[in-house]
Amino acid sequence: MKMTVYVRNVPIGGDFPVTVQSMTNTMTVDTVSTIAQVNGLHAAGAAMVRVSVPDFDSVKTIKELAKGNVPIIADIHFDYKLALAAINSGVDKIRINPSNLSKQGISEVVKACRDRNIPIRVGVNKGSVKNNDFSAANMAALAIESASLIEEEGYNNIVLAVKSSDIRTTVEAYRILDKLCDYPLHIGLTEAGTKQSGIIKSSVAIGSLLLDGIGNTVRVSLAADPIEEVYAAKTILRAAGLDKNFVEIIACPTCARTCIAVEELATRLEERVKNVTVPMKIAVMGCIVNGIGESKGARLGVAGGKSVSSVFLDGKVIKTVKNELIIDEIMRITEELLK
Amino acid sequence: MKMTVYVRNVPIGGDFPVTVQSMTNTMTVDTVSTIAQVNGLHAAGAAMVRVSVPDFDSVKTIKELAKGNVPIIADIHFDYKLALAAINSGVDKIRINPSNLSKQGISEVVKACRDRNIPIRVGVNKGSVKNNDFSAANMAALAIESASLIEEEGYNNIVLAVKSSDIRTTVEAYRILDKLCDYPLHIGLTEAGTKQSGIIKSSVAIGSLLLDGIGNTVRVSLAADPIEEVYAAKTILRAAGLDKNFVEIIACPTCARTCIAVEELATRLEERVKNVTVPMKIAVMGCIVNGIGESKGARLGVAGGKSVSSVFLDGKVIKTVKNELIIDEIMRITEELLK
Numbered sequence: 001m002k003m004t005v006y007v008r009n010v011p012i013g014g015d016f017p018v019t020v021q022s023m024t025n026t027m028t029v030d031t032v033s034t035i036a037q038v039n040g041l042h043a044a045g046a047a048m049v050r051v052s053v054p055d056f057d058s059v060k061t062i063k064e065l066a067k068g069n070v071p072i073i074a075d076i077h078f079d080y081k082l083a084l085a086a087i088n089s090g091v092d093k094i095r096i097n098p099s100n101l102s103k104q105g106i107s108e109v110v111k112a113c114r115d116r117n118i119p120i121r122v123g124v125n126k127g128s129v130k131n132n133d134f135s136a137a138n139m140a141a142l143a144i145e146s147a148s149l150i151e152e153e154g155y156n157n158i159v160l161a162v163k164s165s166d167i168r169t170t171v172e173a174y175r176i177l178d179k180l181c182d183y184p185l186h187i188g189l190t191e192a193g194t195k196q197s198g199i200i201k202s203s204v205a206i207g208s209l210l211l212d213g214i215g216n217t218v219r220v221s222l223a224a225d226p227i228e229e230v231y232a233a234k235t236i237l238r239a240a241g242l243d244k245n246f247v248e249i250i251a252c253p254t255c256a257r258t259c260i261a262v263e264e265l266a267t268r269l270e271e272r273v274k275n276v277t278v279p280m281k282i283a284v285m286g287c288i289v290n291g292i293g294e295s296k297g298a299r300l301g302v303a304g305g306k307s308v309s310s311v312f313l314d315g316k317v318i319k320t321v322k323n324e325l326i327i328d329e330i331m332r333i334t335e336e337l338l339k
Numbered sequence: 340m341k342m343t344v345y346v347r348n349v350p351i352g353g354d355f356p357v358t359v360q361s362m363t364n365t366m367t368v369d370t371v372s373t374i375a376q377v378n379g380l381h382a383a384g385a386a387m388v389r390v391s392v393p394d395f396d397s398v399k400t401i402k403e404l405a406k407g408n409v410p411i412i413a414d415i416h417f418d419y420k421l422a423l424a425a426i427n428s429g430v431d432k433i434r435i436n437p438s439n440l441s442k443q444g445i446s447e448v449v450k451a452c453r454d455r456n457i458p459i460r461v462g463v464n465k466g467s468v469k470n471n472d473f474s475a476a477n478m479a480a481l482a483i484e485s486a487s488l489i490e491e492e493g494y495n496n497i498v499l500a501v502k503s504s505d506i507r508t509t510v511e512a513y514r515i516l517d518k519l520c521d522y523p524l525h526i527g528l529t530e531a532g533t534k535q536s537g538i539i540k541s542s543v544a545i546g547s548l549l550l551d552g553i554g555n556t557v558r559v560s561l562a563a564d565p566i567e568e569v570y571a572a573k574t575i576l577r578a579a580g581l582d583k584n585f586v587e588i589i590a591c592p593t594c595a596r597t598c599i600a601v602e603e604l605a606t607r608l609e610e611r612v613k614n615v616t617v618p619m620k621i622a623v624m625g626c627i628v629n630g631i632g633e634s635k636g637a638r639l640g641v642a643g644g645k646s647v648s649s650v651f652l653d654g655k656v657i658k659t660v661k662n663e664l665i666i667d668e669i670m671r672i673t674e675e676l677l678k
Binding site for chain 2: 052075191232233235241248256258
């Protein structure tokens with residue numbers, strides 16, 4: 001089992017649930033916009049939010065954020081004094097890439113983190129590789145080596161990440177890294193791209209790791225509004241069975257057998273329940289082929305028939321409803337169940 | 340290695356590339372709409388298309404489809420005589436679920452398939468389970484048992500599938516099944532739901548199997564226009580590294596360091612290259628942190644700077660461009676590269 005570290009009051013590692021995180025894309029120096037985005041990401045489901053600190057003018061925003069309700073991670077590159085300023089401003093974790101800091105800089109940063117007992121996330125990626133060996137094994141070894149720079153300073157409050165924009169390299173590197181250390185792992189695919197393809201690429205990479213029990217905190221990286229990263233990460237966690245507190249909508253893909261408006265009903269249900277955090281399953285099935293089995297296994301289910309459809313509650317048919325009335329009826333029963 | 344079967348001229352199994360397939364959701368009896376949808380799915384990238392045959396009136400459409408350019412799979416439930424009619428109409432493969440056919444029916448179907456040497460896809464799912472044991476191991480065993488019903492008739496031109504709407508069960512069942520047989524595997528997550536969440540769920544399930552080398556043909560099942568299934572399946576194959584003939588857009592997720600309009604440029608590029616089947620990588624990076632490394636690794640790359648951005652071609656900076664002109668310049672160079 002992995003060690004547990006705490007980002008303010010939020011645990012990462014051990015037996016604790018895998019957390020979702022995201023990162024702001026406002027100019028950090030713009031305090032109002034950055035605070036608004038941090039709060040929006042938190043409300044959407046990010047347990048913690050990372051903020052880039054590219055210059056000393058941005059530190060004033062970091063100070064304000066540190067007073068707020070959301071655990072904040074400062075993202076630092078090149079200048080260790082920015083890290084010291086962020087740490088002294090009260091952030092809850094910092095992220096560094098040791099390959100772009102001096103040994104002296106790392107030593108100062110570790111000392112400051114130890115004084116406040118905040119975790120350091122060591123994020124290694126392709127750019128960290130010096131010897132042109134971009135293999136998964138080398139990436140994982142580099143992460144371990146980077147962690148050792150911190151251990152040498154007598155500190156082990158560490159989260160590790162080893163991201164590549166190549167999915168196979170990323171998955172393989174994490175599989176190796178998982179076996180090599182007890183540090184909790186921050187997982188994700190870096191530079192996944194646009195919302196459309198980036199969500200699929202991230203789901204393949206992150207999902208396959210989570211299914212095998214690898215990963216303690218997740219970030220989806222999209223060239224899109226970061227709120228989309230949070231929604232995608234939450235859905236990936238749910239897909240991997242790691243968050244059961246939601247209403248799962250099972251829906252058939254429709255075919256020539258379909259007797260009811262499956263897509264419309266499923267989409268309306270999904271919209272209705274998107275903020276509900278009670279575990280429940282609703283099955284929307286267009287015909288009886290798999291309709292009866294799936295409906296029986298759900299809290300609420302519908303299996304389309306030629307002119308009337310069967311409505312299932314807790315595995316039993318409670319009524320049949322004319323197909324033209326089925327959407328309204330299922331929406332009505334859903335409202336009752338959600339009460 | 341898996342056996343190879345042929346759906347008309349398209350191989351499934353062996354060393355052959357993993358194929359994408361989809362399924363019509365028109366009323367099959369509506370010949371014009373069904374032919375149009377089959378052709379649209381094929382043009383979008385489906386190597387073969389499945390069509391439900393719910394009644395004898397639909398067989399006339401199957402006859403027409405069988406004369407076309409697209410390999411056709413007939414989906415049959417309950418009535419083996421529908422299968423016989425479809426086989427005699429010239430379809431290239433049939434899909435049955437032995438749990439809803441009689442032993443006599445299966446025997447007749449196998450005989451007809453053998454006469455035309457077309458493969459049978461045995462699709463087992465939750466509804467096929469008789470003893471309430473929905474475990475992955477039992478599902479996999481059921482698939483093997485179903486295949487043995489066909490083997491007993493002296494035929495082994497078989498593709499196997501074992502789908503559940505639960506992702507962990509699906510992945511685990513396929514992992515077990517993969518070890519138990521040499522039949523090529525049709526993989527997918529059944530009843531994945533709406534486009535929004537169904538794509539993520541399917542990517543996690545199918546992607547993690549493909550990354551481990553499991554699966555010979557893929558279907559994504561969405562309660563949406565089936566063309567979305569084809570796009571999603573193609574992107575999953577590309578994510579898993581199984582289709583390299585496309586232009587990959589690497590794009591950073593943007594943060595306070597970002598100097599250029601990454602999302603806009605990445606989205607415009609993705610739209611421009613969506614039908615290009617030449618392997619190429621383009622990196623759109625908002626700053627120098629990972630921008631230089633990723634740009635160097637791409638055919639074309641851009642790393643944003645404070646007022647000017649560096650343009651990389653084949654790993655070398657070829658020019659710097661003012662940030663307000665960078666989108667036009669990258670689009671222009673892309674056009675040249677695509678010539």
